[in-house]
Amino acid sequence: LTLSDAKSQGLIGEMATGYVGYPSAPSAAVKQLGDGVNLGRKSHYADIAAKEGTSLTVVEQLAGKKLIEQAPAGTYVNDGSGWRRK
Amino acid sequence: CTPTVKVQAPDKPIEINLNVKIEQEVRIKVDRELDSVIANNPDLF
């Protein structure tokens, strides 16, 4: 199961926090995938924050906005006001 | 007798409140960094 599959099947969606979330209760496999993706992203965000002398939250929020904008149609997104299908 | 000037121990300290506001300017460089990270890690984004 890859991230793009999970996204296209509506199992995983993008959140304003810059991390992925689950529109519906995730299966063990989906949760394991999501956990891995989120921690991988966090590592990259932390690198950027340290390099640019800014806080992790700033990077996360910027990423969240960007990833929701770039999400292809049909992807689930949650900008804080609940899940909707783009 | 000479007058003694009593400097009264001040009972009221000077109260100073400082608010240090650390604005988060939107960082163009962070934006560019994010673009490259997103592009280079398809399995994460």
Place this chain on the structure above:
Amino acid sequence: MFVFLLVTGAAIGAALVYLPVLARPVIVQLAENAGIAGVDFTIDSIGWREASLTGLTLAATDTDTGTGTGTDENTSPDLTVGAARVTYDVAGLLRGRADRLVLESVRLAGEVTEDGTVHLPLLSRFSGGEGAGASGGFADLPLDGIEVTDAQLALATPEGPHVVTVDGMLDLSTHPRAELTLGVAGDAVSLSGDITAGMSGQWIKLAADALEAEIDLPGLPGRLALAKGAIALEAPGLEGGTGTLSGDLRFVRRDGDDLPLREASGRLDIGMTYDQGLLRLALPACSRVDLVWDRAQPIRAKSIDLCADGGRDVAGLRLGPAAGEPAWTVRALAEVEGFSYGTLVTGQMPDLAIDARQDADRGLVVSADMSGGKLRLPGQGIELAGLRGRVTLAPGHAGEAGRLDLTRADMRDLQAAPRFAPVVASADLSLDALGEDGWTKGRISGPVRVALPAGQSLARGTVTHDLRSGRGRLSFGTGTLLFSEKGMQPQALAPVLRGVVAAVNGQASVDGSLSWTRNGVSASGATVEMEGLGLQASAARFEGISGTLEFSSLVPVRTKGPQAIAIGVVDPGVPITGGVALVTVGDNGDVVIENAQWPFADGQLVLTSGALNTRASVQHAELAALQVNLATLLTLIDMDGLSGEGTLGGRVPIEIRDGTVFITKARLAAEPGGVLRYSSAGTDAAAERSEGANIAFKALENFRFEVLSVELDGPMDGDLALTVELKGANPELLEGYPVHLTIRTEGAFLELLRRGTVGFRALDVVRGTDQTGGVTIERVPPGP
């Protein structure tokens, strides 16, 4: 005229009376020149056309039998014939030839010795035994045809007496032909069938059909039956020939035999070619053998297709003196029904291309090339598929009774959330038959390798498995595994670590072992050596992790109690180095930090309560800061122009929600007091500042405080609110008039720190305070 009749009648009568006398020597002579000596018979009647003899016997002579049956007197004769009729004509007789010989109730004796050679006294005499002189072979008999009804050959065989019955006709004219119905009855072998054979010139043709046979040898684990069998042979001479053998073959296991195969049946079509003593068998088409096994038998092949391997002969039998075991090379494609070994292994066996061959010292070597198959270990949730390798079994050899050279097996974790990524296993296992009870009770052992599908080696080990007890053990070592952000990642190898670690670099090695019995893994353990590992955990990034983790169990994963590891650097904003932590790895890969302490700015940061579980979504813990030296701390924070003296301590309660670390109202205080100095930048900065700010900065130039308290609240790496409260005075300011200074920061304080590292005076940021109207000054004139 009457007299003439009388005389001829008498002559005929005399001749009739004397004819036997006349005929006897002829017949004896006839037998002798056919190489039969010792013939005795009584002539029943002789006529012009026919003579009949009864009680024909052929004495057993000691010259040819030589197997101890010959010497004493009362041995049974080699041959007895109930009744024999010879038809002839006088002219033929005078030429020493008869027309036909009809034999009824013929009784013959013979023997089959231990090594399978057949002794038939009559035949051995016939076919050129010493002294016979005849060129041998039926063609030279002075007869045109022989008919046999109710002929029985009593054979003494190592497996008990057998009787061969023959009825039929032998035509010895210019094109000799034979038509016989053959039967064999006895404990070991029974057979019936019609045989026709013909010769023209040197060409011999033989056909047998309606063959029904059953073989029940004690050596075999069951009865072998042939039905609707047919044989066709053609041979230009005795030196070579071709033929076919076909029929429905069925094997039925004898009750009580422990062979797990109960029944096997199949259609057989074999092509035969014979030249100069070598009989070669070929399979023009694959023949399917259906198998029925005991229910308990774990590996149940439903059917096997026996095919010639690429047109080559299936077997070669050397006939004649140097007869040896056949060398079989047959390919078998097994289609396996459901297959299970208790609950240990189920699935589909790989296809087997079996090659059975006889090796140097006549032991049978069976080797099978494996491909495909899908074996599942439900207990462990593991699947082995796409097997490729070769199994060699040499049941005859004690010691190494076989080998399994597995070149590849794709191993996959069946669980939805897999514990490990697909890997490729390979092994070179030898099968040792302990003692003589064969390889099914032997022991498998040898080296095992596990690699990534792309090829990098992951682990090497050795495995031993005792087939009798079902117990086994695998010990393995990974050697040094190099992790790098673009290279190998532990959470890719073990997806169970996803969300626990990411962006790992550094070195680690794992050495462990697994032991199992019939009902699953009985014990397992491992030692993980870590050397300078850096990883991103959900709470923070750790660098320089080193130490040894002892695991008391791998299935499920569990450490042998808390394990001490070193944490080189953790950087929640300020690099904290030289940490030591007690860690346990819980059941599904949770890493729980039970207690940890870091030297911090000449003091200590200690995890005093709660545990940090890398996977728990919400958790509470508390850190204590002890004896932190303010001077060292400020150099750590490395903010230009900021220094001080004093000792800081306090509680830092933290809460981790989904990987974000929140500091919940931490309070640090410096008792009993100390000094704080901040020399702000140049004078121009002061001009823009509000009056209050100016006083504050003047005070801070050399602020002797009785109270310094720091309060932190909020997400550590987000909008962490920091409030510093200072009570004291600067002796050079307003004659040390007491100042109560409260500095609140909003926004990411850590960013402030990081800015510090980015190299400009963070506190000068205050310049812009007024715009936000954040400064309030209470100016209270000194008392009256």
